[in-house]
Amino acid sequence: MAxxxxxxPSATAPDTEFKRSLGLLDATMIVAGSMIGxxxxxxxxxxxxxxxxxxxxIAVWLITGFMTLTAALSYGELSGMFPxxxxxxVYLKEAYNPLVGFLYGWSFFAVIQTATIAAVGVAFAKxxxxxxxxxxxxxxLLDLGFRKISAAQLLSIVVIALLxxxxxxxxxxxxxxxxTFTLTKLVSLFGLIAFGLILAKGDVWNxxxxxxxxxxxxxxxxxxxxxxxxxxLGAIAAAMVGSIFSSDAxxxxxxxxxxxxxxxxxxxxxxxxxxxxxxxxxVTANVMYTAQLPLLEIASAEKDRVAVAASNAIFGxxxxxxxALMIMVSTFGCNNGLILAGARVYYTMAKDGLFFRQxxxxxxxxxxxxxxxxxxxxxxxxxxxxxxxxxxxxxxFVVVVFYILTIIGIFILRRKRxxxxxxxxxxxxPVMPILYVLxxxxxxxxxxxxxxxxxxxxxxxxxxxxxxxxxxxxxxxKNA
Numbered sequence: 001m002a003x004x005x006x007x008x009p010s011a012t013a014p015d016t017e018f019k020r021s022l023g024l025l026d027a028t029m030i031v032a033g034s035m036i037g038x039x040x041x042x043x044x045x046x047x048x049x050x051x052x053x054x055x056x057x058i059a060v061w062l063i064t065g066f067m068t069l070t071a072a073l074s075y076g077e078l079s080g081m082f083p084x085x086x087x088x089x090v091y092l093k094e095a096y097n098p099l100v101g102f103l104y105g106w107s108f109f110a111v112i113q114t115a116t117i118a119a120v121g122v123a124f125a126k127x128x129x130x131x132x133x134x135x136x137x138x139x140x141l142l143d144l145g146f147r148k149i150s151a152a153q154l155l156s157i158v159v160i161a162l163l164x165x166x167x168x169x170x171x172x173x174x175x176x177x178x179x180t181f182t183l184t185k186l187v188s189l190f191g192l193i194a195f196g197l198i199l200a201k202g203d204v205w206n207x208x209x210x211x212x213x214x215x216x217x218x219x220x221x222x223x224x225x226x227x228x229x230x231x232x233l234g235a236i237a238a239a240m241v242g243s244i245f246s247s248d249a250x251x252x253x254x255x256x257x258x259x260x261x262x263x264x265x266x267x268x269x270x271x272x273x274x275x276x277x278x279x280x281x282x283v284t285a286n287v288m289y290t291a292q293l294p295l296l297e298i299a300s301a302e303k304d305r306v307a308v309a310a311s312n313a314i315f316g317x318x319x320x321x322x323x324a325l326m327i328m329v330s331t332f333g334c335n336n337g338l339i340l341a342g343a344r345v346y347y348t349m350a351k352d353g354l355f356f357r358q359x360x361x362x363x364x365x366x367x368x369x370x371x372x373x374x375x376x377x378x379x380x381x382x383x384x385x386x387x388x389x390x391x392x393x394x395x396x397f398v399v400v401v402f403y404i405l406t407i408i409g410i411f412i413l414r415r416k417r418x419x420x421x422x423x424x425x426x427x428x429x430p431v432m433p434i435l436y437v438l439x440x441x442x443x444x445x446x447x448x449x450x451x452x453x454x455x456x457x458x459x460x461x462x463x464x465x466x467x468x469x470x471x472x473x474x475x476x477x478k479n480a
Contacts, residue, residue, distance in 0.1 A: 018085065018258035019171065019366045024266045026175050030253045031072075031274025033182035034337035036189070036330055037116075038123035039246025040282055041307035041323065044289055048218060048299040050239035052225075054290045055212030057298075060236065061286050063439070064243040065279030070436040072250055072275040073427035074407050076268025079254050080424040081413065083263035086348030087254030087341075088406055094417070095409030098352065099469055104402050105349045106465035111395050111458075113342040114375060116249065117335055118382035121156030124331035128155060130324035149384060156383040159332065163339050164376040170365035171259050174340040181333025188326045189281050192307075196288035196314050208290045220300035234450025237443055241396045241454060244443075246282070248399055249334075250275050252341035264423035339379075343371040353476045354469070397447050398458035404440040407433050 022030075047060050078091045089108070093101030122137070129136040129152060137152040167174040215232050217225030227235060253270050257263045260270075289298055289306055292313040301309045307327075311319030347368035350360030356370060363369035410426055410433055426433055447454050 017366065018362065020259055020261045020263075021171055022175055022256065022260045024261075024269055026179055027253050027260050027266050027270035028274045028277075029179045029182040030256070030337050030341065031250050031270050032186065032277050033178050033333045034249040034252040034341065035247060035274070035278045035334075036182075036185060036281070037120045037246070037249075037334035038127075038327055038331050039242065040189075040285055041327055041330075042304045043242030043246050044286055044306045045299055045301045045304035046242050047239040048295055049220070050217065050235045052216040052218035052295070052299075053212055053214050054208040054295060056215050056236070056239075057290065057295075058283060058286055060239045060243050061279075061283050064240055064247050065275075065283060067244075067436060067439055068247045068250060068275050069272075069279060070428075070432050071403055071407060072271035073268075074410055074429075074433045074436065075251060075254060076271055076424045077410055077422055077426040077429075078406070078413075079257055079267035079271070080264040080422055081417075081420045083257045083260075083267070084348075085255065085258040085344040087257065087345065088251055088402065089255075089345050089348055091254075091406050091409055092402070093352075095412045096405070098354075099466070100405065102349070102354055102469045102472075103462055103465045105345055105354065106468065107395075107398060107402070107458075107462050108342070108345055109355075109375070109378065110461055110465075112399060113338060113345070114378040115382045115395070117160060117338050117342070117375070117379035118156065118385075120331045120335045120338065121160050121379070121383055122152055124159055124328055124335070125152035125155035127324045127327040127331070128152075130320055147384070147386070153383050153386070157380045159335065160339070160376055160379050160383065163332075163336050164372050167336070167340050167343075168363065168365065168367060168369045168372050171256075171340070171367055174336060177336045178333060178340065181329055181336065185326065185330045185333055186277065186281070188329065189285065192311065192314075192322070192326065193281070193284050193288045196292050196310060197284075199314055200288075200291035201313075204294055205291050208295055218295065218299045220296075222296050231450070233446050237446035238451050238454070240443060241393055241447075241451075243282075244396050244400065245393070247275075247278065248396075249338060250278070252337055255341040255344040258344070264421075268424040339372065339375065343368045343375050346371040346374065354472050394454055394457040395461070396458075397444055397455045398462055400440050400444055404437050404444075407436055407440075 044057065048057055051057055051060060082090050082094060084090065089101050089105045092104050125135050126137055135151045135155050137150045139151040140148045141151055141154060142149040166177065215235070216227055217235065250271065253267060253274070257267055260266050289310050292310045293306070297309055298306050308320055308323045311323040313319070315322055346355050346359050349355040350357060350371065356374060359368060359371040359374060361368070361370070411430070
């Protein structure tokens, strides 16, 4: 791995230029499309088991939505200051130092982006199996003894490779897929929510909301676990792991700043519109769940597939097919956005001498082709490993830590680099950024205290990047 991340800076490489071919709609669809994968269809089951009531279920999504919107509005300032490929990696490097930027980039490559691509790819395959059972995760095609390879994993790899190939042919191809699939899933989700609310079941709604703010644990068998105050705070933090994961990847649009028209204006606007649209969808979808399903059915949904249960309650047996098609569209479009954007981070790292040298060049289609394929290989390995789910739970802590550091970077850069033009300034500065930092620190602290298994694995992955960084610097000096 040290060899992977060590490269001589490629300042003289014969690159072509990024083409600014993405408008405001395209950028907004990247924000929304990258955020909406399979999480909204599934994670509400675990949230309900943690909080046990309709009010707190919605509150968890509202808190997460507020944090996401606040962070997105703050990132608009940074994207206007540094309107080039790399996004958060660049912001952290400029605000702190190259090591902090590298630790984010390393974590991004090692788990955050590549394992997410794998997880979303396997989710696509699992729901394809509703229509074509041969792609089931239970259909084992190869048993290696230490690892079983299922049809779902192989389909995930095929989809990841296909989307990588399409995006290697130019950003316009990726843009077409992203805009088309995201618009389709937004219309579909709004349609599902509308049907669910129009056909709301009054008795279910009244039962769910009769004692909406009674915070307690709820098992799949219906057993209730009362909380003392400290346990309640830990339960809320644990519940937010799922909602934060489902709301992540909104920052992917900042990675492709070099390909967005008028980035100083359009990135900030796309972050606002994209995160607002998704927040509205997530909150109203959960309101719809509580209008269709008793809380116990939400908490005990088979394999946590709450949306399948809700769709069946609305449409009958055909509901399973409806949701399967929606999730296939959703996850396909989501992975396209993740694949398109992620490679730009490795491209920028390579330009700094911290990744494959060739990853810092653009192919004849003006996209970082090698970076795309390296990302593809890593994501495919995660698909085969079957371990991405647990790691993504553990990485939510690290993701929020990096968000906190990046937003603190706004304060640092206002003092450190007051001369840089800021076409867009953080909304509500300094109150809103400070509020996000405080909320993020509270979330992380509660996880450290009450759910340490969600924190230390992610920290280990981040810290493993420190020796790799210094090995990279040493080899760069030798090759200079």
